[in-house]
Amino acid sequence: MPTTETYLAKSTDIAARKLGDETIIMSTLDSTIFMLNPTGTAIWEAADGNATLSRIIEEKLCAEFDVPLEQASADARHFVDELAEHGILVVSDHPIPQ
Amino acid sequence: MNCPKRGNFNVTKRSGSDRFFCYKMAPHMGALSNCADHEVMIEIGCIPIALQTCDSDFVSLLRSRYGDYIQTGKTADFTFRVELIPPGTFNPEDDAEVWFEKGEWRLERGDFRATWSQDTRQGVIRQSANPYSIDSVLRITHTLLLARTGGFLLHASSAERNGKAYLFSGLSEAGKTTIASLAPADVALLTDEASYVRRVADHYMAYGTPFAGELGRPGKNVSAPIAAVYLLEKAQQNRIANMEPAEAIRRLMRNILFFAHDPELVRLVFESACAFVAAVPVYQLSFFPDERVWDLIG
Numbered sequence: 001m002p003t004t005e006t007y008l009a010k011s012t013d014i015a016a017r018k019l020g021d022e023t024i025i026m027s028t029l030d031s032t033i034f035m036l037n038p039t040g041t042a043i044w045e046a047a048d049g050n051a052t053l054s055r056i057i058e059e060k061l062c063a064e065f066d067v068p069l070e071q072a073s074a075d076a077r078h079f080v081d082e083l084a085e086h087g088i089l090v091v092s093d094h095p096i097p098q
Numbered sequence: 099m100n101c102p103k104r105g106n107f108n109v110t111k112r113s114g115s116d117r118f119f120c121y122k123m124a125p126h127m128g129a130l131s132n133c134a135d136h137e138v139m140i141e142i143g144c145i146p147i148a149l150q151t152c153d154s155d156f157v158s159l160l161r162s163r164y165g166d167y168i169q170t171g172k173t174a175d176f177t178f179r180v181e182l183i184p185p186g187t188f189n190p191e192d193d194a195e196v197w198f199e200k201g202e203w204r205l206e207r208g209d210f211r212a213t214w215s216q217d218t219r220q221g222v223i224r225q226s227a228n229p230y231s232i233d234s235v236l237r238i239t240h241t242l243l244l245a246r247t248g249g250f251l252l253h254a255s256s257a258e259r260n261g262k263a264y265l266f267s268g269l270s271e272a273g274k275t276t277i278a279s280l281a282p283a284d285v286a287l288l289t290d291e292a293s294y295v296r297r298v299a300d301h302y303m304a305y306g307t308p309f310a311g312e313l314g315r316p317g318k319n320v321s322a323p324i325a326a327v328y329l330l331e332k333a334q335q336n337r338i339a340n341m342e343p344a345e346a347i348r349r350l351m352r353n354i355l356f357f358a359h360d361p362e363l364v365r366l367v368f369e370s371a372c373a374f375v376a377a378v379p380v381y382q383l384s385f386f387p388d389e390r391v392w393d394l395i396g
Contacts, residue, residue, distance in 0.1 A: 013361060015368040019344045026351065026368045028361035033348050 005054065008047035008080065009096035011087050016044075025088055032086055039065055040079055047089060049096035053080060099305075099321055101144030140236065141169040143294045143305040144321075145243060147236065148174035149223075153182050156227045163229040166319040167308050176214060176239065178221045185209075185226040196238055196358040203358075205238050207231075214239070237292060237309060238357050245363045248297035248370045251355040254327070255311070256293040256304050258286040259396035263304035263322040265293050266383070267353045268330035273387060275312040277330065280389045285396075289317035292355060295324065295374070302378055325396070326379045333384035336391050346380035347371050 010016075016025040023036040023044055036044055042060040043053075053076060061072040083089040090096055136157045138149045146169055151157060161168055192208035203221075205212040210231040214221025225231035241251050254267035255278040266277050278290040288294075288304055291311030296303050302324045308316035329341065329349050341349075350371045356364065385391040 015365040017347070017368075017372045019342075019347075022344050024344045024347050024372075026364070028364040028368075031351070031364060033351055035344055035348060 004093045005052045006080070007049065007052055007092045007095050008043070008056070009049035009090040009092075009098060010044070010047050011090055014088055018045075027087060029087060034083065034086070034088060039067075039075070043076060043079060044089075049090075049098040053077070099144065099319060138164075139169045139172060139174060140164050140167050140308075141172065142167055142236065142240060142307055143244070143249075143296055145176075145240065146172045146174050147239065148177040149180050149232070150177060151180040151182065153227065156180065156182060159227065159229060160232070163233075164308050165316060166306075167316070174219075176219045176221065178212070178214065178223050178235070180232070181222060181224045182227050183224050185228075187224075187226070194234070194238070194357050196242070196360075198358070198360060203239075203242060205235060205357075207234060210235055233309065237355065240294070241356050242358060242363070244294075244296065245356065245358075245366050245370070248373060249295050249302075250367055250370055250374075252293040252295055252327075252350070253291070253353040253355055254293040255290040256288040256317070257281055257395075258288060258304070258318070258320055258322040259284060261322055262325035262396060263288065264325055264395055265295075265304060265327040266330055267293070267327060267350070269352070272330040273332050273385065274330065276332075276387045277385065277391060278313060280387065280392060282389065282392050285392070286318045286320055287313075288320070297370070297373070300377075302374060324378050326381060328381050328383035328395075331382070331384050332387060334386055335384065336386055336394055337384045338394055339382040339384070341380050341382050343375050343380075346375045350375065350380070 013029050014025050014027055016023055021038040021041060023041040025034045039061060043056055046056045046060050057072050057076050061067060062069050080089055084091045135152050138157055138160045139146050188208055190208040194207040196205050201217060202213045202215050210223060210225040212221060212223040212235050223235050244250050252265060252267055254265045255274040256263055256265045266274055268274055275290045278287055281287055288306040289309055290313040292307055292309035294305040294307045303321050304324045305321040306317040306319045310316055354367060356367050
């Protein structure tokens with residue numbers, strides 16, 4: 001059975017500012033603020049609606065940070081779930097038009 | 099007070115953005131009387147707002163409450179007609195709600211109802227004859243006006259010393275009123291509750307406000323360029339520490355006063371906070387609550 005791909009896109013209901021290699025993001029719906037570290041920022045910046053989470057993990061996290069694939073996958077999925085739960089990231093099993 | 103050139107408050111709102119507002123209507127804003135025998139002009143942050151009322155006692159209350167902030171001979175940026183109603187007319191338990199609908203801002207709380215039109219710059223306030231309700235309406239109105247001009251109201255005390263302004267922010271009990279009450283004689287207190295921040299050209303100004311906290315007295319009606327913001331915490335020793343911009347923005351956003359359910363304006367406030375932190379140093383100030391803390395300020 002094929003594995004379903006997870007596509008990521010930034011919500012339009014946010015305001016964000018990159019400061020150095022970190023990013024601060026605020027939901028404009030409930031004013032919740034998130035601070036992303038460099039790895040979170042890497043995922044955030046790659047979330048363009050066409051990138052899959054597995055590709056981001058492989059090309060952005062494992063290639064640019066010293067982290068094993070298994071750990072990167074677990075951490076990234078937890079990160080994505082949390083941001084999606086707050087409406088910061090949009091998650092779909094199809095590409096997301098931006 | 100030297101005010102920047104007038105007329106730069108563009109509060110035009112994009113059409114369609116009121117789709118975000120799903121709050122209850124305000125059917126109580128009925129037909130208005132035409133009674134407005136008296137007018138009191140209250141200028142805060144160089145924005146004169148006229149309050150019209152039929153009630154001479156309420157005029158006296160306003161003059162007493164707003165003191166140095168009462169202006170005469172100016173043209174109002176906004177005019178509110180104040181209709182006085184019996185206390186308890188609305189549900190006193192209602193929290194503040196602010197939203198935009200059909201070209202008007204609507205402000206509601208358990209003790210007042212208010213609307214104002216962006217096009218006509220006129221509105222109406224219904225409240226009982228008390229200073230707290232009008233104070234809240236003015237605060238909310240100023241937050242809406244400032245949001246589009248790069249400014250904001252910050253839950254902070256502020257003071258002017260040697261021609262520069264210093265803001266002291268933090269959550270409740272952090273020491274905003276304490277540090278204000280410890281200020282030496284050469285310090286002019288701008289507020290111990292709500293600091294008024296405006297972007298003027300390429301810098302930021304703090305203005306005195308009548309919005310008082312525990313000290314119970316209005317700030318001095320003066321302004322000065324902001325030299326620093328201190329985020330407070332009480333400690334055993336006085337210490338100033340630098341703060342990373344991201345953390346400074348996060349902490350500032352927690353203390354910026356903004357009440358409207360309006361994603362577009364919330365985004366602007368966030369961007370204002372980011373721009374502010376890029377221009378004004380923000381520090382962590384740990385302080386022991388005695389007058390020596392002022393040796394570090396200014």
